[in-house]
Amino acid sequence: MTTLVDVQGIEKNFPLSGGGNYLALKGIDLQIRKGEFVSLIGHSGCGKSTLLNMIAGLDQPTGGVVLLEGEEVKRPGPDKMVVFQHYSLLPWLTVSENIGLAVDEVMPQISTAERAAVVEDHIKMVGLDHAKDKLPLQLSGGMRQRVSIARALAIKPKLLLLDEPFGALDALTRGNLQEKLMQICNENELTAVMVTHDVDEAVLLSDRIVMLTNGPGSKIGGILEVDIPRPRQRLTVVHHPSYYSLRSEMIYFLNRQKRVKQWQAKPHKVLARHGLEKVNLDLGFVPLAACAPLAIAEAKGFFQKHGLDEVQLVRETSWRGVVDGLLDRTLDAALMPSGMPVWMTAGGHGGDPVPVVSSLTLSRNGNEITLAKRLAEQGVSTVEDYRSWLRGHEREPHRIGIVHPASMHNLLLRYWLAANGIDPDQDVHLQTLPPAQMLADLKDGSIDGYCIGEPWNYRANREGHGVPIVGDLEIWAGHPGKVLGAREDWALAYPNTHIALTKALLEACRYCADPNHWPEMSALLSDRRYLGMKAELIHFSAQNNPGDGFAPHGEPHHLFFGAGLNRPSRTEHLWIMTQLARWAEIPFPRNYVELLERICQVAVFSTAARELGLEEVSWQRQSIELFDGRPFNSEDPIGYLNAVSLHRDFSVAEIAIGVPRAMAA
Amino acid sequence: MTTTHPATAAPPAAGGPPLLRFAGLGKTYPTPKGPYTVLENVHLDIAQGEFICLIGHSGCGKSTLLNMVSGFATPTAGAVLLNGKPIEKPGPDRMVVFQGYALLPWMTAYENVFLGIDSVKPNLPKSEKHDITMEHLELVGLTADADKKITQISGGMKQRVAIARALAIRPEVLILDEPFGALDAITKEELQEELLKIWNTQKCTVLMITHDIDEALFLADRLVMMTNGPAASIGEDLTIPFARPRSREDIMEDPLYYEVRNQALDFLYNRFAHDEDEA
Numbered sequence: 018m019t020t021l022v023d024v025q026g027i028e029k030n031f032p033l034s035g036g037g038n039y040l041a042l043k044g045i046d047l048q049i050r051k052g053e054f055v056s057l058i059g060h061s062g063c064g065k066s067t068l069l070n071m072i073a074g075l076d077q078p079t080g081g082v083v084l085l086e087g088e089e090v091k092r093p094g095p096d097k098m099v100v101f102q103h104y105s106l107l108p109w110l111t112v113s114e115n116i117g118l119a120v121d122e123v124m125p126q127i128s129t130a131e132r133a134a135v136v137e138d139h140i141k142m143v144g145l146d147h148a149k150d151k152l153p154l155q156l157s158g159g160m161r162q163r164v165s166i167a168r169a170l171a172i173k174p175k176l177l178l179l180d181e182p183f184g185a186l187d188a189l190t191r192g193n194l195q196e197k198l199m200q201i202c203n204e205n206e207l208t209a210v211m212v213t214h215d216v217d218e219a220v221l222l223s224d225r226i227v228m229l230t231n232g233p234g235s236k237i238g239g240i241l242e243v244d245i246p247r248p249r250q251r252l253t254v255v256h257h258p259s260y261y262s263l264r265s266e267m268i269y270f271l272n273r274q275k276r277v278k279q280w281q282a283k284p285h286k287v288l289a290r291h292g293l294e295k296v297n298l299d300l301g302f303v304p305l306a307a308c309a310p311l312a313i314a315e316a317k318g319f320f321q322k323h324g325l326d327e328v329q330l331v332r333e334t335s336w337r338g339v340v341d342g343l344l345d346r347t348l349d350a351a352l353m354p355s356g357m358p359v360w361m362t363a364g365g366h367g368g369d370p371v372p373v374v375s376s377l378t379l380s381r382n383g384n385e386i387t388l389a390k391r392l393a394e395q396g397v398s399t400v401e402d403y404r405s406w407l408r409g410h411e412r413e414p415h416r417i418g419i420v421h422p423a424s425m426h427n428l429l430l431r432y433w434l435a436a437n438g439i440d441p442d443q444d445v446h447l448q449t450l451p452p453a454q455m456l457a458d459l460k461d462g463s464i465d466g467y468c469i470g471e472p473w474n475y476r477a478n479r480e481g482h483g484v485p486i487v488g489d490l491e492i493w494a495g496h497p498g499k500v501l502g503a504r505e506d507w508a509l510a511y512p513n514t515h516i517a518l519t520k521a522l523l524e525a526c527r528y529c530a531d532p533n534h535w536p537e538m539s540a541l542l543s544d545r546r547y548l549g550m551k552a553e554l555i556h557f558s559a560q561n562n563p564g565d566g567f568a569p570h571g572e573p574h575h576l577f578f579g580a581g582l583n584r585p586s587r588t589e590h591l592w593i594m595t596q597l598a599r600w601a602e603i604p605f606p607r608n609y610v611e612l613l614e615r616i617c618q619v620a621v622f623s624t625a626a627r628e629l630g631l632e633e634v635s636w637q638r639q640s641i642e643l644f645d646g647r648p649f650n651s652e653d654p655i656g657y658l659n660a661v662s663l664h665r666d667f668s669v670a671e672i673a674i675g676v677p678r679a680m681a682a
Numbered sequence: 683m684t685t686t687h688p689a690t691a692a693p694p695a696a697g698g699p700p701l702l703r704f705a706g707l708g709k710t711y712p713t714p715k716g717p718y719t720v721l722e723n724v725h726l727d728i729a730q731g732e733f734i735c736l737i738g739h740s741g742c743g744k745s746t747l748l749n750m751v752s753g754f755a756t757p758t759a760g761a762v763l764l765n766g767k768p769i770e771k772p773g774p775d776r777m778v779v780f781q782g783y784a785l786l787p788w789m790t791a792y793e794n795v796f797l798g799i800d801s802v803k804p805n806l807p808k809s810e811k812h813d814i815t816m817e818h819l820e821l822v823g824l825t826a827d828a829d830k831k832i833t834q835i836s837g838g839m840k841q842r843v844a845i846a847r848a849l850a851i852r853p854e855v856l857i858l859d860e861p862f863g864a865l866d867a868i869t870k871e872e873l874q875e876e877l878l879k880i881w882n883t884q885k886c887t888v889l890m891i892t893h894d895i896d897e898a899l900f901l902a903d904r905l906v907m908m909t910n911g912p913a914a915s916i917g918e919d920l921t922i923p924f925a926r927p928r929s930r931e932d933i934m935e936d937p938l939y940y941e942v943r944n945q946a947l948d949f950l951y952n953r954f955a956h957d958e959d960e961a
């Protein structure tokens with residue numbers, strides 16, 4: 018594929034009337050391939066139209082350059098046509114005259130017959146045969162916009178630029194026009210860049226979606242690849258699991274931009290009291306049964322007891338929110354999947370490595386793999402059945418939902434599949450999806466199954482959409498589930514706070530481990546501040562409901578507290594490191610000993626446990642052995658990696674994490 | 683320890699008659715080419731306190747329907763009943779908010795709201811009219827902008843004034859005709875959230891026309907979808923099951939969100955797909 022448009026290091030500074038400058042865009046790099054459809058999305062004022070104008074040559078960057086086929090774009094021209102929200106048709110000319118005028122301007126040399134053919138073809142293309150002699154005023158808004166698209170395309174531009182082309186139309190007309198535009202783009206292999214704030218429009222039409230952050234100094238905050246095959250149809254694309262997950266990603270991105278702005282608008286003072294460096298904490302979590310220790314610590318006053326007067330629990334809808342909250346420091350610490358400290362420390366999130374520490378394992382177990390009911394109906398009840406069923410259905414896509422690449426769900430699912438002769442990348446496709454969507458997709462038949470924590474397996478089973486095929490107890494009983502994680506620079510800046518937080522949550526873990534408290538915890542978590550669903554759907558163990566068919570694969574399920582359960586384990590984090598490297602999520606760190614020493618804050622845990630009089634829980638766990646009986650040799654992780662039957666081409670690399678440094682207050 | 687579950691949607695009227703009833707409603711216009719039936723056989727019951735969104739392609743007769751509820755038009759078949767009585771003319775028990783605001787541009791926000799109260803309840807003491815005006819401007823967050831002229835305020839603020847004016851008259855039914863269609867996405871979301879808050883505190887019954895499925899999923903108890911005209915009627919009456927108070931994020935965490943949304947998309951783009959050229 019050849020690059021048609023090359024946006025290199027664009028910066029745009031506007032002089033302000035009262036003196037000074039407004040920096041609209043900064044450091045924008047974007048390559049657009051020939052035939053590609055790219056959308057630009059972001060909040061009002063993020064500079065998306067400014068960027069489009071610079072690609073069109075209607076405006077000049079103050080830094081960087083835009084190249085069209087290698088030539089610098091300096092002025093507008095017929096090779097890059099823009100369609101605006103407001104049609105800009107000449108009201109005294111008919112549809113065919115409006116289009117004809119553009120053709121005359123750009124192609125004066127063509128014959129009358131050729132001209133007539135060009136005009137007619139393009140009127141046909143947008144389906145306005147019957148209206149070609151009408152004036153713009155006699156047309157609906159949607160029809161007018163089709164005329165302006167026809168006019169733009171009639172002069173055969175190399176690049177079609179669209180600035181919120183359907184923004185002025187009602188939602189339903191917009192839908193019809195989007196399909197028309199998509200069809201035209203497909204048939205004519207057009208290259209197009211579109212500014213929009215409509216997330217459905219972006220997913221439906223685009224090959225890639227470029228998300229811009231809020232200004233000043235807007236930059237590209239993320240690029241989404243839309244992996245939905247073409248030709249697309251509005252009603253079939255919504256059944257592709259990527260549709261709603263991409264839509265959720267964009268909504269998440271836009272909401273996050275809004276939240277960060279609100280967060281920045283408020284003062285954030287560090288409140289030091291009771292000998293603690295900071296007592297006002299924002300703690301992130303994701304609504305899952307395993308968030309119980311945080312909810313209990315709040316409800317039972319464990320935070321206050323340990324001097325943390327002003328703790329806010331921040332509900333994130335996805336683990337992505339936790340990652341972003343730590344990256345931009347809007348969160349102090351968070352409940353996170355046990356793989357996340359290693360993953361972030363090794364730069365798995367795609368940026369510079371960010372050392373993240375863990376002083377406490379908050380939960381163990383609690384995960385299951387659920388397969389769709391339709392598979393069960395075809396006799397799939399074991400992994401062997403699933404393997405042979407896959408062989409017989411090779412042509413269909415086989416997607417399995419996971420919540421995050423750094424989660425134990427992903428690692429256990431992959432381990433289990435691989436050990437049973439199913440390649441987790443070749444034979445199936447693992448896709449990160451929001452939990453609620455997983456259940457909807459399971460019902461819809463667009464995924465084969467998922468691996469997730471509670472309450473989503475119980476719900477699928479109870480609502481008749483899925484059947485649990487294997488529990489984590491049969492893969493690795495007692496595996497770490499969720500951990501407390503914080504940035505290393507945060508932990509170094511607030512060491513006593515870190516210990517107090519660990520104490521509060523360790524006490525909460527002890528509370529959560531008592532089966533007598535489970536009904537209370539279910540009721541608490543059912544509140545909309547946490548899970549927002551009926552208490553009867555929230556289970557911590559199968560013991561609650563014997564005989565309802567759930568969790569047939571062993572019990573107890575969640576473990577919150579006990580000897581060796583809560584102490585952060587270097588061996589476990591090392592195992593996680595090998596698995597993340599095995600599936601090429603991160604390189605295997607050559608300096609893994611250093612990383613482990615920094616990640617596992619055993620001293621913080623031990624101090625907390627000792628001060629609570631809970632020394633007995635500080636006991637070191639046994640060695641790791643999963644269901645296939647392959648022992649994990651923590652003395653030789655690379656040897657272990659090379660010996661596993663299935664792995665991607667992993668690399669071994671030094672991860673530069675610098676010297677430990679405290680965050681500036 | 684006990685926790686309360688979020689309240690569910692407004693219950694349908696138990697036993698008694700609905701607040702608003704469309705009983706076999708129809709509307710036929712005479713044209714030079716013969717009679718043209720816009721609506722036919724529309725049946726719909728709306729309980730006191732319900733929030734109903736009405737959706738359909740252009741030309742499906744939504745506006746005709748609203749006009750008969752507001753009393754600007756009379757049915758040629760059946761009837762619209764409010765509290766069991768047929769609606770025959772406009773009245774302060776049903777207030778309409780239009781997409782184009784319909785405010786008096788030479789007046790201030792305050793004067794627009796005041797005028798509405800004054801025309802419905804001329805005998806009320808002036809101080810009381812003032813209090814009601816200020817109360818409703820506060821409700822829509824415009825206390826500080828009360829004395830701004832309509833021409834000096836943004837589209838979102840104009841729509842707030844129009845909502846305040848309608849509510850100040852304490853209608854039994856608030857009728858909204860694509861009220862947010864002309865606003866940008868962010869203002870639209872803000873106003874939707876405010877509308878829900880107001881609806882919660884005022885307990886009025888809302889009938890709203892929209893083109894936007896996501897707006898309906900966020901706001902409504904029921905999404906009533908209309909078939910295409912001519913002779914349009916109600917094609918599907920979809921219950922929106924999300925607990926209230928709602929947040930956009932919460933409803934997306936409900937697996938039913940995807941189902942209900944796809945069902946509405948299917949109705950509008952498949953079963954009753956519409957080509958605007960025919961309109």
